[in-house]
Ligand code: ATP
């Protein structure tokens with residue numbers, strides 16, 4: 001069975017059991033402050049478990065792209081060294097939202113594995129939660145009773161809280177689980193030792209493939225558990241491990257999920273993959289075959305490698321792969337980029353987003369690789385220097401701070417530093433490095449530390465009704481609130497049953513405004529500083545103090561959005577759509593949105609394009625956008641359009657965005673701009689008034705950024721520029737043509753400069769001639785010590801050199817007052833330097849004391865500057881004395 005068939009059978013099986021098959025959410029988690037990447041199938045359904053939203057169906061199944069490289073689930077260090085943990089993997093899952101429970105979940109899992117996939121029953125083991133007294137959770141008798149008749153008592157293993165109690169985070173839904181493990185060892189080994197003894201013992205061929213989680217509880221911030229309103233099933237099966245089991249392989253990397261990629265790595269490196277567990281070229285190939293998936297799919301889902309947050313995680317994974325290739329496979333040029341086409345093709349049917357952006361992803365990866373390969377070389381040079389210094393001092397250990405610096409500034413992985421050190425007969429101070437690393441971690445933890453209190457529930461809601469497309473004011477009730485402590489201080493987060501406040505998303509900034517409450521005869525205002533989304537909740541954030549009493553006792557509010565600010569935001573959002581369409585017109589349809597910011601003051605639009613946008617192109621884009629504004633195209637807003645229909649309308653969907661089955665379509669002229677968008681917009685484009693660019697630049701490889709302003713801000717920008725021009729005209733005495741006038745000034749200036757230069761050169765000649773008449777002999781050498789009038793320190797230096805060229809065996813001390821700043825120059829002949837041990841640098845320092853200054857230079861020539869011009873003559877007198 002091929003991996004594609006295996007995936008398909010899974011989806012078909014659950015479709016037949018009345019499950020709705022849904023697409024994978026993007027790798028990068030959205031609207032979830034507790035999660036950077038989706039790390040399990042259930043992440044995108046979190047809200048349904050919490051009762052905050054309604055699922056599209058009560059039975060759902062899918063395959064979800066997961067990434068486990070940060071936070072609670074981090075498998076990075078195992079990847080490549082073992083054969084069954086990946087950074088990115090697919091998790092096949094089926095869900096029941098308050099529908100079926102343990103009985104169906106267990107019997108269907110068994111049916112699928114043994115009847116559809118035909119896995120041998122005597123190689124499967126299951127685990128059941130043994131209970132935990134401290135948490136007050138009992139033994140999972142129900143699961144035990146269900147499994148017993150299916151697998152028999154001796155194939156059931158009791159598991160503790162670590163293995164058999166699933167929690168999605170520090171807080172939130174959780175419950176006991178039953179895992180299914182498979183024993184893939186050769187029969188001879190099985191005969192020697194029963195598989196049961198190897199379950200959960202990190203054996204590479206006795207692995208967990210499926211986890212059936214039975215959600216029954218909600219973990220609260222204080223650590224206590226409360227039963228969930230409805231019980232749910234959440235299962236997750238590792239697709240790559242399942243393929244290993246069905247295809248009778250000993251490693252995930254031997255399945256057809258990975259063999260294509262490994263073959264390309266073999267071709268590029270000329271090294272054959274042998275599948276060995278510990279040999280380095282093999283480990284490196286596995287790391288690379290794994291990491292390229294994580295990096296490619298993350299970029300396809302909209303992430304760009306960077307120095308912050310999720311972007312940095314991707315950058316680190318990419319660098320890890322590059323260094324494995326460099327150290328063990330001899331890749332000194334970008335090579336990861338060459339793996340992208342194979343991957344894109346292989347997943348074109350399941351995850352088409354990669355194939356659709358293949359060239360873009362390959363380019364981003366190539367540039368990242370090239371950049372890191374350059375620092376890799378710089379880092380190596382630095383290491384050379386460090387080891388040379390250590391050798392001089394007869395030391396053998398590179399200290400921890402240095403190792404940390406290599407890691408921090410050069411992105412140099414510690415193990416690479418250790419390896420290179422070892423090759424050169426050195427070791428690294430691992431403990432010192434860890435100390436420096438921990439210190440940094442502690443610093444960043446302190447920065448990010450925040451604590452979130454439990455919700456205080458005032459009214460039960462099914463979900464939040466968003467009214468903001470139609471109104472900016474509405475009466476509502478407070479559903480719940482909580483207190484959050486973070487760097488900015490204490491915040492209140494308030495959820496209403498219905499709200500006109502737009503929560504930050506899709507690049508559009510959150511609304512501000514107020515909640516008005518009637519307290520007795522008095523009106524109380526709660527100021528709302530921002531609005532954010534958390535999964536499907538709309539959270540109003542207030543920085544006001546001590547709101548508990550008000551919030552606990554009054555739930556009816558009048559929610560008022562700052563309407564002027566919202567209008568300015570809508571102007572910018574609609575302008576962004578017009579801009580997007582114009583860019584595709586002018587630059588080509590490869591232009592895809594890579595990020596945007598829509599605020600009240602300005603808009604920012606990032607998009608894929610491989611060259612600078614020329615001035616002509618910008619002018620044309622701006623012209624089109626303004627034309628569309630003048631056409632006053634009315635907004636055509638369609639809500640709840642089935643996604644397929646929206647795509648037929650030609651709506652531009654963004655990669656890396658999660659869309660439901662029903663979407664909102666924003667159209668400004670069906671032949672011009674059709675986008676899937678949840679933002680707020682103008683009723684007709686004329687409201688935008690005016691659109692002006694403020695900048696164009698590059699964000700990263702292949703991504704350009706345009707910034708622009710609209711409406712009043714655009715007018716203000718033009719007025720500012722007009723005012724500057726008016727001032728210029730006034731200064732230039734109102735010429736007919738300002739540009740011509742400025743050009744004339746510049747021409748005149750350069751003419752004058754030429755004249756000045758010529759005059760000064762002439763004058764310098766004169767000064768030189770005068771000086772030569774003042775030479776006198778002293779003790780076998782010539783001396784000139786004089787005060788001169790020259791325009792610059794450079795001229796003074798030039799003069800000294802010219803004199804030296806004229807006369808052998810000449811000592812010169814020149815002083816000059818250049819615009820109030822005294823300068824000295826000393827030139828000595830070789831004879832004085834050798835015979836009398838004189839040094840121009842020392843001499844000038846001595847003289848500079850008189851002008852309250854300092855200086856220095858070489859033995860034969862030195863200069864000094866000072867702050868007291870009245871001391872010049874004293875300095876020269878001293879010079880005369882010293883050169884006697
Ligand atoms: P393990 O103990 O093997 O790390 P887990 O307990 O972390 O697994 P779950 O969180 O229960 O796994 O995830 C459900 C399933 O996803 C697992 O049964 C396994 O098949 C698969 N899985 C988990 N982590 C990985 C990974 N890093 N790479 C590939 N598959 C994985």
Ligand code: MG
Nearest residue numbers: 068073074075
């Ligand atoms: Mg794990």
